[in-house]
Amino acid sequence: MNIAVSTVLALTAGLLLNFLVLVPLIVASYRRSGGFSRTRFLGWVAAGFFFVAIWAYTLFPLPDGAYTCRSPIWNPLDSVTDVIRLQGESSSLLTNRAFLQLALNVVLFVPLGFLARALLGLGILASTAVGFAVSLLVEVTQLTGVFGAFPCAYRFFDTGDLVTNTTGALLGAIVGLLVMGRAHRGAADRLPGELIEVPVEMTLGRRLFAMVADLTMLGLVQILASLTALVLQGVFGVDVSASWTRSLSLVVAFLLQAVSVYAGGVTLGERAVLIRAREAEAVGFMGIIARRTARLLFGIGGFTLLALWEFGGLLQFVLGVTALVFAFRSSEHRGLGQWLAGSRPRAVEREEREARDVVRSRHR
Incomplete structure (x- = not known):
């Protein structure tokens, strides 16, 4: 394998691993500090370059033909x-x-x-x-x-x-x-207190990162399913086809998002970055279910289901582009599913109230 191919493979694999690992870490930082200052953002970018460099350093150069163990x-x-x-x-x-x-x-x-x-x-x-x-x-x-x-x-x-x-x-x-x-x-x-959610401005960055987190979750479920299939085949001798594994992972990913949306009107990615939903009034229980179904199917849920269809790639592209356009152009950076469901995103941050404020509020 020549040096150019080795470099491309190492960097590609490193970038993928970097993406899958860093997104959960950024989510944790987002929930901890409530967002990104420019300094923290540059810090995470530096961390990304570091891990890609480490990955490439670990693999490169790949052996070309016969080599000495x-x-x-x-x-x-x-x-x-x-x-x-x-x-x-x-x-x-x-x-x-x-x-x-x-x-x-x-x-x-x-x-x-x-x-x-x-x-x-x-x-x-x-x-x-x-x-x-x-x-x-x-x-x-x-x-x-x-x-x-x-x-x-x-x-x-x-x-x-x-x-x-x-x-x-x-x-x-x-x-x-x-x-x-x-x-x-x-x-x-500082005296220990309790965490409360404080409304803050809904930013485009937070909205876009929620979408990235949803896509990352989808990728992680697929990777986990593939690893499970390898274990079943290697350890237990159970032959699991790649197409069946992929289909099962997509169904599982859809169900996880469905539970999140029906429970609170927000996706897992939105929960990760502390986005809540302000939903329009619905008539009765079925009205709420209908709105949240629209929220699911015209968002990450529909994007996931389209991957099960042989010709769903084009519709996935259209849905993804439309969601991005809505995120950029709509008020409060709503996605397509949120717009159809009459739901508005509400960004919050978790703050720790001081103990004396907590005690005072409980005795009012």
Whole structure:
């Protein structure tokens, strides 16, 4: 496999994994902080580039034809030994390949420790643990030949890399603590209260991200179904066709969205970013069901069902474009399904009222 194809495959797979992993993390941050400042948005973009780079670094270059299987390096001090050995051949560390490799492994994970602290608010130990876990995933991927995709490991599993990568994450977490310390100072002194939902302005960004979260959920259900089919086939010998697996995953995804919409008039993606529904008055129970059915079928629910139809791709495209147009052009950034159901999105944020306010409100 030539270098161009290797690069494209690594980056494509990395971008897909990055998308599926980062969206849930962004949702968690959205619910925690109520949105994105420009700084936080740039931080998440930086995190995206970091994980794509790590993914490409793990896989690239892919082997071209026959290759030599690599044995694990279990001694974490081997890299230090190489630095000392090569230093005897050179007077400068800047020309010592082993030292430069060691330093690169440390520097490579500094951004991860910093981002774990700055974006997720993790402590130093937790941020360092995240760095260790990511490094271990990288090394296991290499040890297993990308989890069985290749007959044997084409890159080294190196315990020394685990040490240097984790050290880099630790240094990044310390930097994050120093930079973010002022922003979080005083938070521990606040009295515990209770979470309340406070109405805020409905933004286009929040609306669009809700749509992205819905699509991500659909993709995650399909991936989970495919992995389940592989386990059934590999462990239990049950042969499950790809078409049946895909159809079942789409039905499950539709049912999950249906439960969410019928329960509160909003999709799972909207729930994730704290969007609530202000529904028009409906006559009786059946009126509510009819409006929420329209909300479901002309939104992500209909988009999901169309994937079951052989010729549904064009209609999916039309429905998706229409939903985007409505999100951009309609008042309060309503989607097509919301418009047909007479429903208006209402954005909220969760705030913690101080204990004295909670006590006062309960005694009124």
